[in-house]
Amino acid sequence: FQSIYKVTLNNPDTNCSLQCDCPLSSNQTTDLQSSTSSAYEVSSSAINFVPPGSSSFSLDHYTASGRRTTLTRLGTDLATLSLKDSCPPESLMLKDWTNIRPVHSSCPAVFIIGARKGGTTSLYQYLSHHPDFEGIHLEDGPSAGETFHFSARYSTENWKTYASRFPKASVMTGDASVGNFINCNVPSRLFESCGNFSKVLILLRNPINRYVSNFLMRARFKKKHYSNNTGLSTVINLEIDSFYNTLLKKGVSLSLSPDKWEQFQCLYKPAENMLFEGLYYIHLMNWLCNYPGSNMLIINSEEFYKNTTFILQQVYQFLGLSPLSESSRELVTSFIFNKGGNRLLPHQMLLPNDRKKLSHIFRPFNNELFKLLEWNDVSW
Ligand SMILES: Nc1ncnc2c1ncn2[C@@H]1O[C@H](COP(=O)(O)OS(=O)(=O)O)[C@@H](OP(=O)(O)O)[C@H]1O
Numbered sequence: 001f002q003s004i005y006k007v008t009l010n011n012p013d014t015n016c017s018l019q020c021d022c023p024l025s026s027n028q029t030t031d032l033q034s035s036t037s038s039a040y041e042v043s044s045s046a047i048n049f050v051p052p053g054s055s056s057f058s059l060d061h062y063t064a065s066g067r068r069t070t071l072t073r074l075g076t077d078l079a080t081l082s083l084k085d086s087c088p089p090e091s092l093m094l095k096d097w098t099n100i101r102p103v104h105s106s107c108p109a110v111f112i113i114g115a116r117k118g119g120t121t122s123l124y125q126y127l128s129h130h131p132d133f134e135g136i137h138l139e140d141g142p143s144a145g146e147t148f149h150f151s152a153r154y155s156t157e158n159w160k161t162y163a164s165r166f167p168k169a170s171v172m173t174g175d176a177s178v179g180n181f182i183n184c185n186v187p188s189r190l191f192e193s194c195g196n197f198s199k200v201l202i203l204l205r206n207p208i209n210r211y212v213s214n215f216l217m218r219a220r221f222k223k224k225h226y227s228n229n230t231g232l233s234t235v236i237n238l239e240i241d242s243f244y245n246t247l248l249k250k251g252v253s254l255s256l257s258p259d260k261w262e263q264f265q266c267l268y269k270p271a272e273n274m275l276f277e278g279l280y281y282i283h284l285m286n287w288l289c290n291y292p293g294s295n296m297l298i299i300n301s302e303e304f305y306k307n308t309t310f311i312l313q314q315v316y317q318f319l320g321l322s323p324l325s326e327s328s329r330e331l332v333t334s335f336i337f338n339k340g341g342n343r344l345l346p347h348q349m350l351l352p353n354d355r356k357k358l359s360h361i362f363r364p365f366n367n368e369l370f371k372l373l374e375w376n377d378v379s380w
Contacts, residue, residue: 001083002132005012011188019146025041026089027372028288035184048079048298049204062272066178069148079128086367087192093301100323107163107194107195107197108163108166108173108174108175108194108198108199109172109174109179109195109198109199109319109342110127110172110173110174110175110199110201110319111174111175111176111178111180111190111191111198111199111200111201112124112135112176112177112178112179112183112200112201112202112203113177113178113180113181113186113200113201113202114173114178114179114181114202114203114283115181115182115202115204115205115210115273115277115278115280115283115301116179116210116277117176117178117205117210117213117214117217118178118203118204118205118210118301119203119205119241119304119305120178120203121230121311121337121338122206122308122333122335122336122337122338123176123201123203123304123315124174124176125335125337126308126332126333127174127298127312127315127319130316130321130324130332132171132172132321133171133172133173133174133319133321133324134171134172134173135173135174136165136166136173148226159193164226172321179270179271181202181283182270182277182283183270184266184283184286187290187291188287188290190291191291191292196292196295198295199295199296199297199318199319200287200291200295200296200297201296201299201315201318202284202287202296202297202299203296203299203300203301203304204280204299204300204369205300205301205302206301206302206354206380207277207278207279207280207358207362207363207365207366207380208278208350208358208359208380210277210278211236211274211275211277211278211358212232214274214277215232215235215274215339215348216340216341216344216348217340217346218230220340223289228345229347230347230348231347231348232348232349232350232351232354233347233351233354234333236354236357237354237357239273239274239275240275240301240357240361242273243273243275243276243361246267246268246273247264247267250263250266250267251282252264256361256364256365256366258281258364258368259366259368261281261282261285261286261368262285264276264282265282265286266280275358275361277366278358278361278362279361279362279365280365280366280369281365281366281368281369281372282365284298284369284372285372289314289320295315296375297315299311299315300375300378302378308329308333308374309326309329309330312329312332312333313329345358362380366380
């Protein structure tokens with residue numbers, strides 16, 4: 001079975017201890033124990049953890065209903081986080097998720113970080129209708145619901161300006177910048193900035209449907225030299241070429257092995273190649289290794305589209321917002337935001353052969369994702 005463990009490393013010599021929530025499958029316990037035989041240095045606090053003999057090691061089991069819920073299991077399809085061995089235990093163990101103080105005192109409570117075309121605008125809008133949540137809308141585009149792009153590059157000064165846009169009142173507020181899921185620098189930057197305070201919502205949609213929706217948006221808004229005349233098949237084939245070329249140039253194996261997920265990280269400028277955006281497993285692993293899993297809720301977009309009021313209730317619960325009645329939720333969710341066009345031109349349709357090509361790239365990553373999240377009945 002897979003579970004969440006709380007890991008405590010004690011150094012009796014210095015009387016210091018380090019704790020982190022470490023999601024692992026039970027059969028990794030041995031690996032984890034043996035990995036303590038090397039010395040760990042926590043540079044931020046200058047604590048040295050030394051080999052067994054002078055250090056002790058303990059694992060406490062935490063369940064979904066446990067005292068501190070690391071695992072957020074909502075319904076059957078939502079976030080069940082159980083990290084596999086591909087996430088280096090060291091990086092998790094060196095993180096103290098519990099004691100880090102946010103650098104900034106005013107952080108938005110919620111970040112909807114993606115995936116792009118996953119239904120993020122609707123979710124943000126629906127949340128904004130809750131009496132205790134204040135949505136902030138961009139006045140200068142691109143569209144209501146995508147709010148003040150948090151940047152991994154913000155300096156302290158930038159941060160002050162950014163944070164000052166959010167109300168300090170008792171209401172909850174949030175940011176919905178969909179590029180953050182795939183920006184490999186954001187998780188650690190966000191954690192550094194906001195510590196445990198901010199919660200993260202992630203909507204994951206069938207990556208092929210996400211791809212097509214993204215393409216159609218570019219054509220609709222004539223972004224990146226796209227127009228209504230741009231053919232989907234042409235774009236797919238160009239992007240597949242550029243995808244493999246990027247991997248080649250960076251010396252990454254073309255066998256597309258998801259367990260080498262770290263190799264794929266930071267390989268592209270966010271949003272440049274729509275294929276990279278759909279490799280959710282890579283992006284999620286980066287988040288899980290750099291941001292506390294207990295503060296992340298991962299939602300299957302298709303489930304969100306199908307059972308919107310139910311999922312919305314689960315989101316309220318996760319954020320600590322009071323529940324709303326079924327009828328209020330139905331009212332709130334009656335409009336679909338950011339819907340693409342219904343009538344596609346012939347050259348905008350996905351050909352069976354192109355679907356196969358996309359599926360070939362996404363499948364191994366989807367499979368790892370399903371295992372990680374225990375999404376047993378999802379068939380993208
Ligand atoms: N409630 C509900 N039910 C069904 N479908 C829904 C819903 N909310 C959003 N959507 C679909 O999500 C797509 C837009 O996603 P985003 O808002 O995340 O797009 S963006 O990244 O902010 O541009 C867009 O998909 P496409 O229509 O395929 O483009 C929306 O139709």
